[in-house]
Amino acid sequence: MKISKSLKVVAAALALSFVAVQPASAVGLTGQGATFPVPLIEACKAGFAADTGHSFTYGAGGSGKGRSSSDAGVGDVNFSDSAHTAATRLATVIHIPVVAAPVAVMYNLPTSKNKTLNLSANTVAGIFAGTITKWNDPAIVADNNRSITTIIYRKNADGSVKKDAQGNPIVLRKDTRTAVFTLPSATIKVIYRQDASGTQGNFTRFLAGAAPTVWTKAGADDFKVTFPGDLNSVANLGRITSASGSSGVAVLAGKTPYSITFAEKSYAKAQGLNVANIQNAAGNFQAPDAAGTSAFLGAATQDANGFLKFDYTSKVPGAYPLGIVSYALVDTKTPNAAAVKSLLNYLLSPKCVNTDPSLEYSTITGPLLAFNQKQIAKIGA
Numbered sequence: 001m002k003i004s005k006s007l008k009v010v011a012a013a014l015a016l017s018f019v020a021v022q023p024a025s026a027v028g029l030t031g032q033g034a035t036f037p038v039p040l041i042e043a044c045k046a047g048f049a050a051d052t053g054h055s056f057t058y059g060a061g062g063s064g065k066g067r068s069s070s071d072a073g074v075g076d077v078n079f080s081d082s083a084h085t086a087a088t089r090l091a092t093v094i095h096i097p098v099v100a101a102p103v104a105v106m107y108n109l110p111t112s113k114n115k116t117l118n119l120s121a122n123t124v125a126g127i128f129a130g131t132i133t134k135w136n137d138p139a140i141v142a143d144n145n146r147s148i149t150t151i152i153y154r155k156n157a158d159g160s161v162k163k164d165a166q167g168n169p170i171v172l173r174k175d176t177r178t179a180v181f182t183l184p185s186a187t188i189k190v191i192y193r194q195d196a197s198g199t200q201g202n203f204t205r206f207l208a209g210a211a212p213t214v215w216t217k218a219g220a221d222d223f224k225v226t227f228p229g230d231l232n233s234v235a236n237l238g239r240i241t242s243a244s245g246s247s248g249v250a251v252l253a254g255k256t257p258y259s260i261t262f263a264e265k266s267y268a269k270a271q272g273l274n275v276a277n278i279q280n281a282a283g284n285f286q287a288p289d290a291a292g293t294s295a296f297l298g299a300a301t302q303d304a305n306g307f308l309k310f311d312y313t314s315k316v317p318g319a320y321p322l323g324i325v326s327y328a329l330v331d332t333k334t335p336n337a338a339a340v341k342s343l344l345n346y347l348l349s350p351k352c353v354n355t356d357p358s359l360e361y362s363t364i365t366g367p368l369l370a371f372n373q374k375q376i377a378k379i380g381a
Contacts, residue, residue, distance in 0.1 A: 025053070027339035032059040033066015033079040034198050035246040036326045037099040037347075039266050040361045044352040052342045060245060063221060064196025070329040076336050077343060078329045081198020082221055083307040092333045095306045096375045098347050099326040100297060100362035102288035103203055104265040106250065106273040109135070110257045111184055117276040118143050118179060118285045121210035121312075121321070124278065127260060128190055128207065129215055129228050130236050135258060136183040144181035149174060149284045150277070151318030153291035161291040168298060169291045171318065187239060189259035191249050192223040194242035202324040203262050209312030210281070210321060262322075265360065278322060282315045290360045292320030297362075306371055330379055337380025344376050 038060050049055060056077070066078040071088045083095060105124060107117060119127075123139045126132035132139055154162040154172040162170045193200040204226045205219030220226035223242070231240060243252040246263035253261045254271030265288045268275050277285040286292040296319035300308045312321055328347075334340055346352050353363040364372065 027054050027336050029054060029056040029076040029336060029339055029343055030058070031056065031066075031075040031077040031079065032061050032069050033329070034063040034081045034326050035060040036063075036081050036101070036199055036264055036324070037079050039264065040099055040101075040347065040352070043355045043361075044346060047351060047355065048343065048346045051346065052339070054339045054342060056343055062193075062195040062245065063198030063201070066198075066329060070331070073331065076330070076334055076340050079326050080329055081324055081326045082201040083305070083327060084329060085307075090331060092331050093329055094332055094375050094378060096328040096330060096344060096372050097306055097308060097325040097368065098328050098344055098364065098372060100293070100323065100364060101360060102265055102293040102320055103199055103262055103322045103324055104268060104275040104288040105260065105262050105278065105322075106253055106268045106271075106275050107260040108253050108257055108273055109184070112181070113272075113274070115181055116274060116287075117181070118148055118279065119276045120279040121207070122214050124276075125207045125211035125214035127188060128192070130190070130233075130240060131214070131229070133188055133235070133239070134185060135188055136185045141181075141183055143279070144179055144183065146179060147176060148179045148277075149176045150286060151175075151284055151292075151295075153295075153318060155291075161294055169295050169318065174317075184258070186258040189256050190240040191253050191256070191259055191261040192240070192242050193244070193246075193249060194223075195244045196221045197245075198326070199246060199263065199324065203322065205310070206312055206322055209310070278320065280316070280319045280321045281313045282317045282319070284317055286318060286320040288320055288322065290362075292318055293323035293360075294362070295319040296321055296323045297325075302368065302371065306375060332378050332381065334379065341376055341379055344372075344379075348372060 041058055063080040063082055066080040067084045069075050070078045070093055120143050123143050152172045152175050154170040156162050164170050201221035207215035208219045216228045217226050243249045246267050249261040250263050250267035250271045253259045253273055277287050279285050295316045299311045299314040299316055302308055350363045353361050
């Protein structure tokens with residue numbers, strides 16, 4: 001089954017609550033887990049409270065925390081960016097992929113504040129695998145001193161991506177230019193997630209899928225498990241470091257000259273970080289934006305559980321190959337079924353996602369929306 005989406009990224013926060021004057025029937029929902037959906041929840045909290053009178057208090061802690069909280073029956077709606085396939089998952093817990101957006105490769109190059117890096121999948125994999133250690137490595141130089149092609153999609157007046165009748169982004173033009181980037185000889189400082197992170201799992205699955213000869217291990221939420229080399233080698237000690245959460249890696253990168261990391265795009269601006277264009281399998285270099293991520297996710301397949309399988313070899317010309325989804329983990333036997341349904345439907349609605357057109361979370365449409373609606377109908381049934 002194919003899916004199509006348009007993506008909108010929102011500003012970040014790590015813990016939030018919905019505040020409103022609530023009627024007697026109002027329910028205070030709780031949840032925790034992935035940092036990925038936090039910005040969307042934050043952007044939509046006022047509208048959700050105004051429309052329903054319910055509140056939602058969400059504490060980030062990583063996808064692993066979302067899964068363990070779900071296992072323990074703690075919280076009404078927890079989130080994980082990776083499918084919860086472990087035997088510990090309660091039989092009554094279902095997955096609902098309600099949040100979608102791009103993951104960005106962010107970097108701190110003090111001498112090149114206004115320059116955008118172009119990186120192939122093999123180069124990104126080499127940097128994070130520790131085989132590319134200098135910013136002026138020949139692989140990075142080759143990616144950034146060449147003819148660069150980017151697909152530009154048509155936009156609506158509100159900044160959202162214009163789609164055709166089949167829900168596919170409409171191409172406006174192909175932009176080809178010659179890139180010239182003089183790179184410093186400084187050592188690259190790599191920053192990864194120290195917590196069990198679904199964002200990290202998706203990122204490393206991209207590396208394994210798009211650059212298998214460089215990233216030779218399967219992707220995983222735990223960086224130490226998926227890292228293809230020896231993190232404790234002399235060459236890596238002190239050069240490859242970690243921080244907790246998307247905010248943590250972004251903050252550390254912002255304080256660390258010549259560093260590189262990955263997180264939701266919304267975390268880059270606050271820390272003064274640039275974001276890289278990533279080369280897709282069609283050979284084009286795409287930014288982590290709504291249109292490119294929508295094109296990539298449109299090539300995904302979905303199984304009966306709602307788990308998505310991404311195609312990192314897709315030749316869709318404008319695809320940004322690091323789009324991901326975050327799954328809501330919900331117990332169908334929750335005593336707060338009506339309020340939970342209201343929350344999930346609100347998060348899926350254009351009213352939520354389009355709260356700020358300059359931000360790039362997804363309005364989910366097509367087969368995936370239909371699947372989500374079927375999953376939501378199971379809650380309390």
